[in-house]
Amino acid sequence: MANTGTGFEGETLIGQGIGASPSFAEIGTKSGLTEHGVLIGEGVGAFAATGPGVAGQVLQSGGPSADPDYSTATYPSVAGTSGNILTSNGANFISSAPATFSQIVTQTFTVSGTYTPTAGMKYCIIECTGAGGGGGGVIAQASNAAAAGGGGGGGAYARGPFSAATIGASQTVNIGLGGAGGTNTGGNGGIGGNTSVGNVGSLIIAFGGGGGMGVPVAVNSPHATGGGGGFASFVLGQFTAAGGAGGNGISVGTPTCISGFGGGSGSGCGNTSQISTKNATGGSSVSANGVAGNSYGGGGSGSLVSSLAPGSTGGAGADGFVIVTEYI
Numbered sequence: 001m002a003n004t005g006t007g008f009e010g011e012t013l014i015g016q017g018i019g020a021s022p023s024f025a026e027i028g029t030k031s032g033l034t035e036h037g038v039l040i041g042e043g044v045g046a047f048a049a050t051g052p053g054v055a056g057q058v059l060q061s062g063g064p065s066a067d068p069d070y071s072t073a074t075y076p077s078v079a080g081t082s083g084n085i086l087t088s089n090g091a092n093f094i095s096s097a098p099a100t101f102s103q104i105v106t107q108t109f110t111v112s113g114t115y116t117p118t119a120g121m122k123y124c125i126i127e128c129t130g131a132g133g134g135g136g137g138v139i140a141q142a143s144n145a146a147a148a149g150g151g152g153g154g155g156a157y158a159r160g161p162f163s164a165a166t167i168g169a170s171q172t173v174n175i176g177l178g179g180a181g182g183t184n185t186g187g188n189g190g191i192g193g194n195t196s197v198g199n200v201g202s203l204i205i206a207f208g209g210g211g212g213m214g215v216p217v218a219v220n221s222p223h224a225t226g227g228g229g230g231f232a233s234f235v236l237g238q239f240t241a242a243g244g245a246g247g248n249g250i251s252v253g254t255p256t257c258i259s260g261f262g263g264g265s266g267s268g269c270g271n272t273s274q275i276s277t278k279n280a281t282g283g284s285s286v287s288a289n290g291v292a293g294n295s296y297g298g299g300g301s302g303s304l305v306s307s308l309a310p311g312s313t314g315g316a317g318a319d320g321f322v323i324v325t326e327y328i
Contacts, residue, residue: 040067056092101327109173109322110296115197116170120328124162126197127325128206129267130155130176132299132317133227134189135260135290136214136249137182140311147217149224149290149302150260151246152179152189152317153209156230157266157297160204160238171198176208176320179227181290181300184311186216189227189300195320207231209243212260212302212314224249226260227299241266249302259290259304262315265297269321290315297321 038059040048050067053059056074073092080095087096105118117124136149155176176193192208194201210227226246244263251257287309290301293316300315 038068103328105326105328107324107326109175109324110319112175113173114170115167115173115322115324117164117167118326118328121164121167121326122328123164124167124324124326125159126162126204127157127159127267127323128195128197128204129157129265129269129297129320129322130195130206130208130230130243131178131192131320132243132262132265132293132297133192133209133211133246134179134181134317135227135246135262135300135302135314136189136212136224137184137187137290137314138215138224138249138303138305138312139184139186139218141305141307141309142218143308145219146251146257146304146306147215147219147224148249148251148257148259148304149182149186149189149214149314150212150226150249151262151290151301152192152212152293152299152314153227153229153246154243154263154265154293154299155192155195155208155267155297155317155320156206156243157241157268158204158206158238159240162203166203171203173197173322174201175322176206178293178300178317178319179208179211181292181314181316182212182214182303184303184313186214186311187314188212188214189302189314189317191227192230192297192299192317193320195322197322197324204238206240206266206320208320209246209263209265209297209299209317211317212246212249212299214302214314215249215305223251224260224302226263226302229263230266230297243297243299246299246302249304257304257306259288259302262291262293262299262301262317264299265295265318267297269295269297285309287312289313292316293318 133152189211
């Protein structure tokens with residue numbers, strides 16, 4: 001066996017593989033490593049040394065052009081309970097149980113108020129429906145004249161998820177009020193109010209439906225336009241749906257008139273087939289008020305008047321609502 005000699009101080013005998021003799025090479029400093037330190041390769045010459053770091057830190061690569069270094073954050077030294085996950089507390093990582101929900105709680109608002117989260121709420125889904133618009137009214141008609149008001153539009157619908165941090169201690173809930181029916185002098189129906197959660201709808205908002213057109217003249221009116229459906233305002237992460245438009249009031253012939261139906265809400269709660277209960281035909285004297293919006297967010301239907309009958313009022317729109325589904 002060949003003698004490789006004693007080498008120099010600080011060198012270590014290193015194998016060179018099959019077919020070659022081991023030889024000494026300098027891989028450490030003469031003074032040795034700091035206690036619990038780690039060697040770092042320098043490409044040529046002696047290895048560099050780094051300290052042991054702080055308990056819980058991990059040694060991370062610095063990439064191809066920088067030395068490895070210890071992480072700023074610390075990590076748990078044991079696995080923890082089975083099924084746990086690593087979560088950040090803002091400074092370090094800890095082993096914690098994954099978020100789970102033990103119950104679901106629903107809070108419903110049909111009048112304005114304040115939403116205060118149930119203790120332990122982690123996330124919630126908020127649903128809003130805007131109020132329906134009112135139907136158009138019609139003034140008293142002349143002999144053999146007829147007119148019908150347009151229906152009010154339905155309120156929009158909005159739905160979105162929110163964390164406990166976003167909700168905070170509480171949030172303002174504003175329930176939109178249904179638009180008033182048009183007056184019996186041919187007034188237009190009122191616009192439905194917006195429904196929202198948060199200061200001035202800062203979190204989520206569903207707009208109210210438009211009012212139906214009234215007929216303020218005592219003469220055959222071919223049609224009175226229905227109110228537009230509530231506008232659907234899209235916000236990132238939220239689902240929205242516009243309300244249905246109200247139907248046109250129709251007056252034709254000798255005379256015949258049909259009032260405009262109220263539009264359905266974007267949530268599907270409002271009745272989409274509302275119509276005044278009477279039609280005027282063959283010159284008969286008929287006056288029928290509009291029908292109020294059905295359920296939440298539905299538009300009111302228009303009214304109708306025929307042949308010397310007194311004026312009639314449009315149906316009022318239905319109020320909006322808010323449902324908060326909490327996950328605790």
